[in-house]
Amino acid sequence: MTEEKIEYWRNPIVPEMELSTxxxxxxxxAQHVHLDYHIGVVTQGGQKYQHKGESYHLxxxxxxxxxxxxxxxxQSLxxxxxxxxxxxxxxxxVAQITSELNISEQFFSSPLSWAPDLYRAFLHLHKNLTSPHAIQAQLQLETSLIAFATELFERYGSVQVTSQKRQALSYRQxxxxxxxxxxEIHNVFQxxxxxxxxxxxKFQFLRQFKTATGMTPHAYLKRVRLEYAKKALAKGEAVIDIAQQVGFFDQxxxxxAFKQAFLVTPSHFQKRVI
Structure with a gap:
């Protein structure tokens, strides 16, 4: 590692959010402050920093x-x-999220936490938010971002979350x-x-939909797309055409997604059912 380098991105789901590697x-x-909440992880090596007179190793x-x-x-460790x-x-x-969680004070109680599961979730989310295909996966990305930020504040927010009654989605809705x-299976939903x-x-809808169905809107939509893909494959349609028809970026x-769900590729599945 010899190069001093930093790259920046923005994502339209939260235009003011800044992403960097x-x-x-x-x-x-040098000693500095930020205007926003800075969430960070290291992927190689380690960083040390001083915060309120204490030393932390990331x-x-x-x-x-x-x-x-x-x-x-x-600085480097x-x-x-x-x-x-x-x-x-x-x-x-963050104010929107903490309001939904009924947290009155919007700050983290510690500048550093051991959280391997959130560490992995952050890396996956960061990668997807900076992907060239990010604009086509807004429903998935915003669902993941809200889930991640919510979990972060529920665990490490400075005030305990209290229960609060929420409006429920009706069966008709x-x-x-x-x-x-x-x-509209092929559409990009927001x-x-x-x-x-x-x-x-957005926060109420995400929680209420999951409560009612057991799945996030993105997870439900993804599964529906895969089910339609299976039906199209069984009819002998070309995989590349099916991908576009059911709303995937490409083949x-x-x-x-198909292999993750069904343990076989679309081509293998098609050979078995035709």
């Missing part, structure tokens, strides 16, 4: 949760340097949403539009 060896961050399996306007610095992925989440977006997925159609916030994305 960095590789540092000698570069040191390594694999740990997640850094820095609140806005909290001074800290940063060893001579070999380190690589890091960072997500800068706007204050306004659930049926209408499902019908929309079936009828969480905002689905929630607005039933008079709920490779259909292949990957």
């Amino acid at each position: 960095a590789s540092f060896r000698h570069f040191e961050f 390594g694999k399996g740990c997640i850094s949760t820095l609140n806005p306007d909290e001074a800290h610095n940063g 060893a001579d070999e340097g380190y690589q890091a992925n960072v997500m800068s989440i706007p204050v306004e977006y 659930i049926t209408d949403i499902k019908a929309q997925f079936h009828d 969480l905002e539009g689905l929630a607005t159609s039933v008079g709920l916030s 490779s994305h259909l292949n990957k």
Whole structure:
């Protein structure tokens, strides 16, 4: 690791959110603050930083949760340097999440936590948010982002979550949403539009849909697409055409999703049923 490098991205699902990947060896961050919540992990090596007079070591399996306007610095833990992925989440977006969780104070109680499961979830989410195909997977990405941020604040927010009664989706509303997925299977759906159609916030809709169906909207839609793909394969249609018909980016994305769900590729399945 010899190059000092940092790259930045934005994603339209939260336009103000900043995403970055960095590789540092000698570069040191002087004492500084951020305007947003900075969530970060290292993918190679380790980083050390000072925060409120305490020293912290960020390594694999740990997640850094820095609140806005909290001074800290940063440098490599060893001579070999380190690589890091960072997500800068706007204050306004966090305010929506903590409001849904009934958390009155919006800050993390610790700047560093050992959380291997969230570490892995963060890396997967960061990779997908910075993918060239991100614009075509908005429902999946926003669902994943809300789930990740919600879990982060439920675990490490400074105030315990209290129960709060939520408006429930009616049977008719659930049926209408499902019908929309079936009828417009090839469309790109957005969480905002689905929630607005039933008079709920994105966060309320996501939770209520999962409560009613046992699945997130994205997971439900993905499975429906795969079921339609199986029917089309059984009719002898070309895999590349099916991918577009049922809403996958391309044939490779259909292949990957199909194998994850059914343990065989679409081509293998088609050979067995025709």
